[in-house]
Amino acid sequence: MFCAISGTVPEEPVVSKISGHLFEKRLIEKHIKDTGKDPVTGAGTTVDELMVVKNNTNLKPRPSPATSIPGLLGLLQNEWDAVMLEQHSLRQHLQNTRQELSHALYQHDGAVRVIARLKKERDEARSALESAVRAPPAPVPEPVEAPPDMANGKRAAENGTEGGGKRAKAGITDDIIEVLTTTSAELSKGRRKRPMPAGLASAGTIEQYGLLSSHPLHKTSEGGITAIDLSPSSEDIVASAGRDHTVQIYDRAQGRKVGELTGHSKRVTDAKFLGHQDLMVTTSADKTSRLWAVDGDAYKCKAVLSDHSGEVVGVALHPTNKYFITASADRSWAFYDLDSMLCMAQLTSPTIDSAYSSVALHPDGQILGTGTDDAVVHVWETRSQNVRHNCASHFDAVGGLACGCA
Secondary structure (H helix, E strand, O other), rough: OOOOOOOOOOOOOEEEOOOEEEEEHHHHHHHHHHHOOOOOOOOOOHHHHHEEEOOOOHHHOOOOOHHHHHHHHHHHHHHHHHHHHHHHHHHHHHHHHHHHHHHHOOOOOOHHHHHHHHHHHHHHHHHHHHHHHHHHOOOOOOOOOOOOOOOOOOOOOOOOOOEEEEEEEOOOHHHHHHHHHHHHHHHHHHHHOOOOOOOOHHHHHHHHHOOOOOOOOHHHHOHHHHHHEEEOOOEEEEEEEEEOOEEEEOOOOOEEEEEEEOOOOEEEEEEOOOOOOOOOEEEEOOEEEEEEEOOOOOOEEEEEEEOOOOOOEEEEEEEOOOOEEEEEEOOOOEEEEEOOEEEEEEEOOOOOOOOOEEEEEEOOOOOOEEEOOOOOOEEEEEOOEEEEEOOOOOOOOOOOOOOOOO
């Protein structure tokens, strides 16, 4: 048996109860006195935890003749002990250094990979910016003169404009109100008679739903999807609005992206198909809404609607697919006619002093819900454009609304 520190046969062997290793008594006592730790495992220990091993003293070698000089022998013995302890410390330090070097090389390799990915995304962003600069601006339709006798339900000026140079709005006319009323009556009557679908998923079935696939369509530098919508023409066509200022059109059946809508300068807050797959409306934090239509094999911007003075937070479609409503952080909602691509009315309420955060229409089209940043849901009647009810049961901004078919 050899000493775990010096590597020689110990004259006074002891065993550590902590590590179970054999040591020379004088060496281990000096090490514990200096560090208070086991020299092999590094665990805390004391001299009392050392157990003396009995040795056959009859076989002990005779002392050297040089023992007649006790001072010299003691000095040499101390030097030898110090060398052994230092050698053991150097071995431990070498092992620690090797581990640190391995960890540093691993971190360096990870940093190189991250830098390469960031450079690639930077190059893609520069390329997209150069393409956007070179691309011609989207055509904006010529404005249509609004009827001179109405503007948001009030008489307009003779020149057809409101204060601030904005074109006067015709308001929700009697013809539009008649369409809204007729549509609501027909849909409400048919819905009450409609039986419950036989294949409707139960609560237990929904609880068992699991993730089937994941598709990273938007740029990772500004990741985040703010809204999704399914095409009325095919459930395989999905539109996703992103914080990277784009809307991606994905074909689930083919497993590939089939379109990209670019033009907004800030994050896109909402995107909706307008009755069929070839027409869309999008809203954005850049204070605009855009109408898109398929032209050839790509979506083209057909109109830019800039009636709001704040971030446009969402869009709601009327069941006739002739009108849509947008809500904005400027505390107003706007009613648009799709055929003329004009804002017919822009409504505010003196009782609402917080920015809108979401919007939704009832399936019949008669009831409009708007959520605000102060955690209140306001229920409007679209025909009269009046607030009918307020729901203040939330604790934070209303991030989304959904109207049922009850």
